[in-house]
Amino acid sequence: MTTNELLNRLKYQLKQLEQEVLQHDANLPAGQRKMMQDVERFNNELFVQEGAQLKPCIDQLSKSVAQLQQLINAKRSPYTIVSSCEKIQDRFSAVRRALSTTNINLKSLEQQKRTRRAHAIKRGAKTHQQSGFSWIASNVMQNSHQLYEELNKHLNWAKIIEQKIENLQSSLEYCHSADKIRLQNEILAQHSRLGKCRQATSYIEDRIQLFERPFKGQNR
Known part of the structure; x- marks a missing residue:
């Protein structure tokens, strides 16, 4: 050839x-x-x-x-x-x-x-079980749709608690002195609930960010 x-x-x-x-x-x-x-x-x-x-x-x-x-x-x-x-x-x-x-x-x-x-x-x-938020179902952590539902749920709870605190503080101004200690304790308890709710909200927001970028740059 x-x-x-x-x-x-x-x-x-x-x-x-x-x-x-x-x-x-x-x-x-x-x-x-x-x-x-x-x-x-x-x-x-x-x-x-x-x-x-x-x-x-x-x-x-x-x-x-x-x-x-x-x-x-x-x-x-x-x-x-x-x-x-x-x-x-x-x-x-x-x-x-x-x-x-x-x-x-x-x-x-x-x-x-x-x-x-x-x-x-x-x-x-494993991290979720050690997070202090294990009362949030583990399967929620594996589904972005459920994570957003859980986030909205906690945001709504926070609004309800904030409203409850506002109502209790209004009642405190006009209540009988005998009821003041009870109302003050109730306000403290609601603030504690609000703090935990906000911590959970931040935790869920972090999980959403992690979930939405799980394997970036790992295709090699």
Whole structure:
């Protein structure tokens, strides 16, 4: 096979591979692209590329084939041309392998995510039990919707307690001296309840923030 025949064959293979890659990239849902956005799938000597989409590899392969044509036109040594061809073939093989392993990579990432989430839930449950707020159901800590419901519940309780304190203080001004101590104790008790309610509110708000950014930067 002459060098020109070899070059034409590589160009034909590149065209075929490009169609497969374009179809592969087009079929990737946005969620899968995001999941793999930081994944390095190739040795840097083969491609500079991250993520699920493989079109950048085709662009780099096209440049390699164009460089090979320049070597042939310049009548460089057979060793240099063969070496360039071998590198191009290695890149072809790497892209084909990547095409066939995308689903495997995704399943591996999903498993890692499930494992991390299970560990995070386990750690969160342990921390919750030690937090002093174990009277809030543990399952609430694992669901953002329930966390927001719990937050609204505590905010409403705080308003009710604040209103109750205000009413008691108004009553204190006009009550009989014999009832003052009882009302003062009741006001103190309500302030204590309000303090705990506000602490719980802050705790739930912190849990919401942790829940909404659980695995940022952990896709590598």
